Amino acid sequence: xxxxxxxxxxxxxxxxxxxxxxxxxxxxxxxxxxxxxxxxxxxxxxxxxxxxxxxxxxxxxxxxxxxxxxxxxxxxxxxxxxxxxxxxxxxxxxxxxxxxxxxxxxxxxxxxxxxxxxxxxxxxxxxxxxxxxxxxxxxxxxxxxxxxxxxxxxxxxxxxxxxxxxxxxxxxxxxxxxxxxxxxxxxxxxxxxxxxxxxxxxxxxxxxxxxxxxxxxxxxxxxxxxxxxxxxxxxxxxxxxxxxxxxxxxxxxxxxxxxxxxxxxxxxxxxxxxxxxxxxxxxxxxxxxxxxxxxxxxxxxxxxxxxxxxxxxxxxxxxxxxxxxxxxxxxxxxxxxxxxxxxxxxxxxxxxxxxxxxxxxxxxxxxxxxxxxxxxxxxxxxxxxxxxxxxxxxxxx
Amino acid sequence: xxxxxxxxxxxxxxxxxxxxxxxxxxxxxxxxxxxxxxxxxxxxxxxxxxxxxxxxxxxxxxxxxxxxxxxxxxxxxxxxxxxxxxxxxxxxxxxxxxxxxxxxxxxxxxxxxxxxxxxxxxxxxxxxxxxxxxxxxxxxxxxxxxxxxxxxxxxxxxxxxxxxxxxxxxxxxxxxxxxxxxxxxxxxxxxxxxxxxxxxxxxxxxxxxxxxxxxxxxxxxxxxxxxxxxxxxxxxxxxxxxxxxxxxxxxxxxxxxxxxxxxxxxxxxxxxxxxxxxxxxxxxxxxxxxxxxxxxxxxxxxxxxxxxxxxxxxxxxxxxxxxxxxxxxxxxxxxxxxxxxxxxxxxxxxxxxxxxxxxxxxxxxxxxxxxxxxxxxxxxxxxxxxxxxxxxxxxxx
Numbered sequence: 001x002x003x004x005x006x007x008x009x010x011x012x013x014x015x016x017x018x019x020x021x022x023x024x025x026x027x028x029x030x031x032x033x034x035x036x037x038x039x040x041x042x043x044x045x046x047x048x049x050x051x052x053x054x055x056x057x058x059x060x061x062x063x064x065x066x067x068x069x070x071x072x073x074x075x076x077x078x079x080x081x082x083x084x085x086x087x088x089x090x091x092x093x094x095x096x097x098x099x100x101x102x103x104x105x106x107x108x109x110x111x112x113x114x115x116x117x118x119x120x121x122x123x124x125x126x127x128x129x130x131x132x133x134x135x136x137x138x139x140x141x142x143x144x145x146x147x148x149x150x151x152x153x154x155x156x157x158x159x160x161x162x163x164x165x166x167x168x169x170x171x172x173x174x175x176x177x178x179x180x181x182x183x184x185x186x187x188x189x190x191x192x193x194x195x196x197x198x199x200x201x202x203x204x205x206x207x208x209x210x211x212x213x214x215x216x217x218x219x220x221x222x223x224x225x226x227x228x229x230x231x232x233x234x235x236x237x238x239x240x241x242x243x244x245x246x247x248x249x250x251x252x253x254x255x256x257x258x259x260x261x262x263x264x265x266x267x268x269x270x271x272x273x274x275x276x277x278x279x280x281x282x283x284x285x286x287x288x289x290x291x292x293x294x295x296x297x298x299x300x301x302x303x304x305x306x307x308x309x310x311x312x313x314x315x316x317x318x319x320x321x322x323x324x325x326x327x328x329x330x331x332x333x334x335x336x337x338x339x340x341x342x343x344x345x346x347x348x349x350x351x352x353x354x355x356x357x358x359x360x361x362x363x364x365x366x367x368x369x370x371x372x373x374x375x376x377x378x379x380x381x382x383x384x385x386x387x388x389x390x391x392x393x394x395x396x397x
Numbered sequence: 398x399x400x401x402x403x404x405x406x407x408x409x410x411x412x413x414x415x416x417x418x419x420x421x422x423x424x425x426x427x428x429x430x431x432x433x434x435x436x437x438x439x440x441x442x443x444x445x446x447x448x449x450x451x452x453x454x455x456x457x458x459x460x461x462x463x464x465x466x467x468x469x470x471x472x473x474x475x476x477x478x479x480x481x482x483x484x485x486x487x488x489x490x491x492x493x494x495x496x497x498x499x500x501x502x503x504x505x506x507x508x509x510x511x512x513x514x515x516x517x518x519x520x521x522x523x524x525x526x527x528x529x530x531x532x533x534x535x536x537x538x539x540x541x542x543x544x545x546x547x548x549x550x551x552x553x554x555x556x557x558x559x560x561x562x563x564x565x566x567x568x569x570x571x572x573x574x575x576x577x578x579x580x581x582x583x584x585x586x587x588x589x590x591x592x593x594x595x596x597x598x599x600x601x602x603x604x605x606x607x608x609x610x611x612x613x614x615x616x617x618x619x620x621x622x623x624x625x626x627x628x629x630x631x632x633x634x635x636x637x638x639x640x641x642x643x644x645x646x647x648x649x650x651x652x653x654x655x656x657x658x659x660x661x662x663x664x665x666x667x668x669x670x671x672x673x674x675x676x677x678x679x680x681x682x683x684x685x686x687x688x689x690x691x692x693x694x695x696x697x698x699x700x701x702x703x704x705x706x707x708x709x710x711x712x713x714x715x716x717x718x719x720x721x722x723x724x725x726x727x728x729x730x731x732x733x734x735x736x737x738x739x740x741x742x743x744x745x746x747x748x749x750x751x752x753x754x755x756x757x758x759x760x761x762x763x764x765x766x767x768x769x770x771x772x773x774x775x776x777x778x779x780x781x782x783x784x785x786x787x788x789x790x791x792x793x794x
Contacts, residue, residue: 001623002649005563005597007506013656019466040458048461049453056446061437064445064636069416094491094640098662109404126660166402200402226398239461241667243491256403259410263523265495269666270638 008110012129016122017355025344031381033368034349036176036324042292043239047284048275055274067270069262070254071246075277079232079246082280089225091254091261094268096206096233096245100169101127102264103202103229103247106256107166108133113158115151115168119327119356119365121176121204124169134163137358140180148189155197167200167229168193172220174207174323177356177367181321184217191223200253206233206245207323209289212297214321226250234276236324237289242272296324296371302378303370310386312393317368324371327353331393334364339392348385405507409526413519414752422746428778430765431746433573433721439689440636444681445672452671464667466659467651468643472674476629476643479677486622488651488658491665493603493630493642497566498524499661500599500626500644503653504563505530510555512548512565516724516753516762518573518601521566531560534755537577545586552594564597564626565590569617571604571720574753574764578718581614588620597650603630603642604720606686609694611718623647631673633721634686639669693721693768699775700767707783709790714765721768724750728790731761736789745782 021034055063070076071092080087093099100123108114110132116124118137128135136154141147158165168190172182182190194201203220221230225248233245247257261267279285300320307317307328314331330336336352343350353365370378418431452460467473468489477484490496497520505511507529513521515534525532533551538544555562565587569579579587591598600617618627622645630642644654658664676682697717704714704725711728727733733749740746750762770778 001647005504005595006653007502007504007509009506010503010653010657013653013660015656016659019659035463037463040462043458043461045453045457045461049450052449053446056442060442061440064440064442064638065437066432066434066632066637094666095662097660101661105404106407107402107404109406112404123660123663130657130660198402235463240463241461243662243664243666250398252399256407256410259412260407260527262413262416263410263494263520263527264498264661265492265640266520267640269491269640269669272666272669 009130009132012132014126014129016126018122018351021349021351025349027372030344031348031377031384032372033370033381033385034351035372036369037372038236038240038324039295039371042288042295044284044288047279047288048239051275051278051282051284055271055278059274063271063274065270067267067273069258069267071268072270072273072277074281075273078277078280083232083248085225085248088251089248089254091247091249091257092268092273093231093245093247094265095235095243096204096231097123097127098264099231099245099247100124100202100204102257102260103167103231104128104131104133106260107200111163113163113165115154115165115199116358117170117175118359119177119353119362120169120358121171122355124204125356125358128169133166135358140178144185144189147186148193151190151193155193165197165199167202169202169204170220171204171207173205173217174210174320174325176207176323177325177327177351177353179318179320179323179326181217187217187220187223191220191227194227195224201228202231203228204231206231206236208232209237210293210296210324211322212293212300221248229253237292238276238279238285242269242276244268244272244276299370299375299378300326302375303368303382306379306382310382312386312390314393315389324369325367326370328366328368330364330366330389332364334393336363336366343385343388346384346388348381348388350385406527406529409529411523411526413523415519415748418746418748422741424769427741428745428774428781429769430767430778430782431748432769433766434769435633435637435721436692436768439685439692441681441685444676444685445636448672448675448679448681452668452675456671460668460671462667464664464670466655466664468665469667469670469674471678472670475674475677480629480645482622482645485648486645486651488644488646488654489665489670490628490642490644491662492632492640493601493628494520494524495661496628496642496644497521497599497601499654499657500564501525501528501530503657504597508560510560510562512551512562512596513755514567514572515756516574516750516759517566517755518568519753521601522753522755525566530563532755537575541582541586544583545590548587548590552590562594562596564599566599566601567617568601568604570602570614571607571717571722573604573720574722574724574748574750576715576717576720576723578614584614584617584620588617588624591624592621598625599628600625601628603628603633605629606634607690607693607721608719609690609697618645626650634689635673635676635682639666639673641665641669641673696767696772696775697723699772700765700779703776703779707779709783709787711790712786721766722764723767725763725765727761727763727786729761731790733760733763740782740785743781743785745778745785747782
């Protein structure tokens with residue numbers, strides 16, 4: 001009934017297929033490898049309860065009043081101390097999804113190019129599309145020189161079209177959806193590329209602290225703090241229900257984000273910020289993180305073992321050193337979107353890999369989450385999924 | 398150092414002069430009639446503490462997990478029941494400021510016209526500007542037919558320019574900054590105008606429940622629920638630190654807002670929503686509202702009495718029946734922006750009325766808030782401000 005009253009941007013909005021799945025089914029009634037939900041077991045309810053009482057005692061009404069647009073000083077300082085950056089380089093965001101969105105808003109005009117990996121995080125692709133960015137995905141290449149050349153080729157093409165690359169969006173640690181990380185050399189190469197061609201890098205890093213093996217690799221931000229915007233999140237190391245994250249960037253960039261956030265929502269939720277600050281600076285967050293990492297490492301090992309045991313020949317998967325996801329590749333000809341309804345009818349859910357590919361490739365891929373379900377349900381879920389895949393793949397072959 | 402890397406929108410961003418004041422001075426060290434802060438006294442700390450414990454007991458980990466983009470069902474249902482609308486017409490927003498911003502985003506392309514009162518709410522003007530809307534302010538006119546004619550004239554002008562009015566933004570109850578309300582006849586006239594010319598109305602209503610005298614007037618939403626988007630807020634009836642509000646609208650409009658909010662921030666803060674839902678449905682919110690109204694009515698009466706007693710001749714002010722603000726008009730030639738530094742040096746703050754006027758008129762006006770300070774500080778603050786104004790105005794005359 002509203003005809004063409006809506007803005008041009010709305011024509012580019014697209015719905016998250018992941019969130020649409022959640023509307024249709026109760027996650028607890030099926031074996032769900034879909035979504036990126038942390039395990040509710042990792043939310044330290046008793047410590048949260050204690051911390052909340054302490055915050056009310058300490059701050060009183062201030063914890064429920066309006067606050068600074070940049071975030072409450074206590075949380076900005078706790079984040080700055082944890083990541084070794086000056087406090088004027090910290091903006092608290094109402095979730096790192098907001099970090100992605102507000103960065104895109106202050107950087108992208110319709111038609112501007114955003115470079116990203118192919119595949120990439122769906123929520124970021126939604127944001128880029130909603131501002132009518134021209135998204136160019138570049139697949140990973142294990143050969144560093146070839147990887148560089150792939151990017152150079154796309155950038156040359158963009159220039160030939162008279163367009164501008166505004167930023168490269170990357171999740172260097174335990175990527176969503178692939179679970180894989182960029183090596184230090186790859187990070188250096190991409191930062192160098194950005195400097196030479198004059199674009200920024202958005203480093204989205206919600207999983208970084210969930211490492212189950214191997215050594216931490218320096219952030220892209222640490223390689224060039226004036227060119228990289230680092231986005232962090234409390235969702236995977238504390239609890240997503242607080243909707244809190246942070247952006248680290250040069251003050252000139254944060255200033256644009258700050259003014260934008262004034263009209264977006266004035267300030268992040270105040271009480272939640274004090275709770276997060278208290279949780280961080282008391283050491284409770286780190287204690288809880290140790291337990292979370294042990295739990296998720298066990299689930300990842302379990303899932304890898306089960307795939308090895310049950311998956312039919314011709315199916316490959318990534319071996320993530322951290323994070324929440326791994327990525328399955330089925331033989332050519334398999335269609336994970338078509339297969340999805342059959343899987344859901346049988347009681348098992350995943351996200352088809354195609355949705356993460358800005359170029360709509362990856363039809364034979366799917367993302368599996370291993371954080372949400374219990375070990376028992378992961379076990380039963382993989383058996384069920386593997387049985388369905390065995391039947392489907394023998395049909396293809 | 399970033400040259401022209403930022404988006405075109407950023408050139409239209411402007412900083413809130415109110416928030417800039419807060420950066421410079423500690424609100425508690427001066428007599429502050431600036432800002433729109435509720436009194437921290439109205440935050441029911443003990444009831445909040447109890448409610449939070451109940452929410453953790455009842456919902457456990459679910460209170461800290463991701464949730465639905467539309468808001469948790471319990472809060473949507475509580476809001477729907479309170480305002481007598483179907484639940485599918487309720488979207489929970491991360492503050493009503495977000496409601497304003499997301500509505501503008503889904504409706505306005507650069508150059509589209511937004512009609513508003515002159516003066517109007519600064520945070521809304523920030524949002525409209527940030528999307529490069531063409532803002533046309535219409536001053537209030539006590540004569541209904543003349544008021545209608547003023548709007549018709551602006552709309553005819555917009556059409557002659559080949560532009561489109563997307564919506565009219567109004568705060569019908571105890572407006573920010575004027576404190577004044579629209580009569581039922583004025584609301585009907587504006588809704589009729591919108592229907593005839595095919596634009597929407599955004600009814601921003603954060604102060605509606607803070608009525609100190611007189612009868613409630615029907616919302617514009619109730620007059621035409623398919624043409625009016627109603628924005629509500631928990632900030633003034635519960636506590637702003639939760640950053641929670643709601644939008645009531647036709648499901649076709651809410652659907653655009655829903656998809657937009659997926660990429661903005663996925664969902665509103667979950668724990669805070671359960672606390673608000675529990676506070677609302679337990680009746681605690683209404684009990685607290687009775688106390689809040691009594692407190693603010695006393696402060697409003699005090700302020701009105703003090704102005705009568707101390708203000709020099711030639712100063713006029715509004716007599717709000719509710720809300721948080723009243724509006725002062727000084728003699729022609731007075732400049733409230735210039736006068737501001739002198740007032741601040743003497744220890745008293747207000748917001749210059751000019752900032753609320755999209756056409757930059759209203760140089761001789763200022764907004765006074767009466768919710769934030771204690772009665773004692775209101776008394777001393779008015780005496781100080783009046784003494785400064787007496788000196789200044791006798792200079793002008």
